[in-house]
Amino acid sequence: MSKVRSLLKISAVRVILAIVFIAIAVVVSFSLPKEQDPNIGLTNDPVIPTVGITRPAGSMIVNRSVVYRDITIIVTKVEEAGAFSDDRKRAGLYTVRVSVRVQAGDTIQAPVGIEFATLVRLVLPNGQVISPKLVTVLPIVFPKQAKDGFFDFAVSSQIPLSPLALRVGSDASVAFGQ
Numbered sequence: 001m002s003k004v005r006s007l008l009k010i011s012a013v014r015v016i017l018a019i020v021f022i023a024i025a026v027v028v029s030f031s032l033p034k035e036q037d038p039n040i041g042l043t044n045d046p047v048i049p050t051v052g053i054t055r056p057a058g059s060m061i062v063n064r065s066v067v068y069r070d071i072t073i074i075v076t077k078v079e080e081a082g083a084f085s086d087d088r089k090r091a092g093l094y095t096v097r098v099s100v101r102v103q104a105g106d107t108i109q110a111p112v113g114i115e116f117a118t119l120v121r122l123v124l125p126n127g128q129v130i131s132p133k134l135v136t137v138l139p140i141v142f143p144k145q146a147k148d149g150f151f152d153f154a155v156s157s158q159i160p161l162s163p164l165a166l167r168v169g170s171d172a173s174v175a176f177g178q
Contacts, residue, residue, distance in 0.1 A: 055082030057094060057158045066172045070105035071114060071141050075174045076148075078161050084152070095133075096122060096153045098166055102137055103146035112141045122153040123173065125163040130155070 057080040065074040077099040084095060098120075104112065116137050122130045130153045137149030151166070162177025 054084075055094075057081055058161050060161050060176065062174070062176050064174045064176075066166075066168050066174045067105070068119070068168045068172055069112070069114075070107050071112065072103050072105060073166075073168055073174070074101040074103075075099070075166055075176065076101055078164065078176050080155075080158065080161060094155045094158055096155055096159070096161070096164065098122070098151045098153070099148070100137060100150065101146050101148050102141055104141045104143050108141070108143045110143065113139055114141055115139055116151065119169055120151055121167040122151075123165040123167050124155075124159065129167065 059077065059079045061077055062075040065072050067073075075098055079097045079099070080094055081097070082094055084097060102114075116139060117132055117135045120132060120135075122132070124130065132151040133154045134152035135149070137151070138147055141147070164177075165173045165175045167173040
């Protein structure tokens with residue numbers, strides 16, 4: 001009988017220790033600092049967040065396009081800044097953001113998969129080619145639907161935007177300037 005009591009006491013102690021451990025874990029998880037939303041207070045519309053720009057270096061409207069496998073990629077705007085608030089992948093001192101609109105051509109009747117991260121490159125004036133550090137364009141293009149997004153490229157210093165180009169695949173490119 002005393003063995004049963006001692007086993008019950010040991011089991012009760014284990015249960016109490018488990019409950020205390022879980023309670024401490026819950027309290028600690030609620031007291032940890034939370035990541036602050038960079039868009040708090042910047043807009044009244046929670047559906048369309050305002051992007052904060054740190055150290056803006058330049059911006060230009062492009063509105064030129066290139067067709068890749070009957071998918072039109074329109075470069076609408078190019079911006080350069082130290083940082084964009086919606087960019088969680090920090091790299092380089094500056095970021096060149098290429099805003100695009102992607103839409104399928106008339107011959108596309110089914111969704112098409114495009115891996116933009118391996119397809120697009122930024123071509124610098126000296127010929128250097130840079131891969132994107134962030135791609136927000138969805139990798140599926142649907143018939144008769146246009147989607148907006150952007151490609152972010154990390155650069156080590158501020159560069160002029162007009163001599164840059166966006167290369168798509170190995171053959172096609174869009175020059176940003178004249």
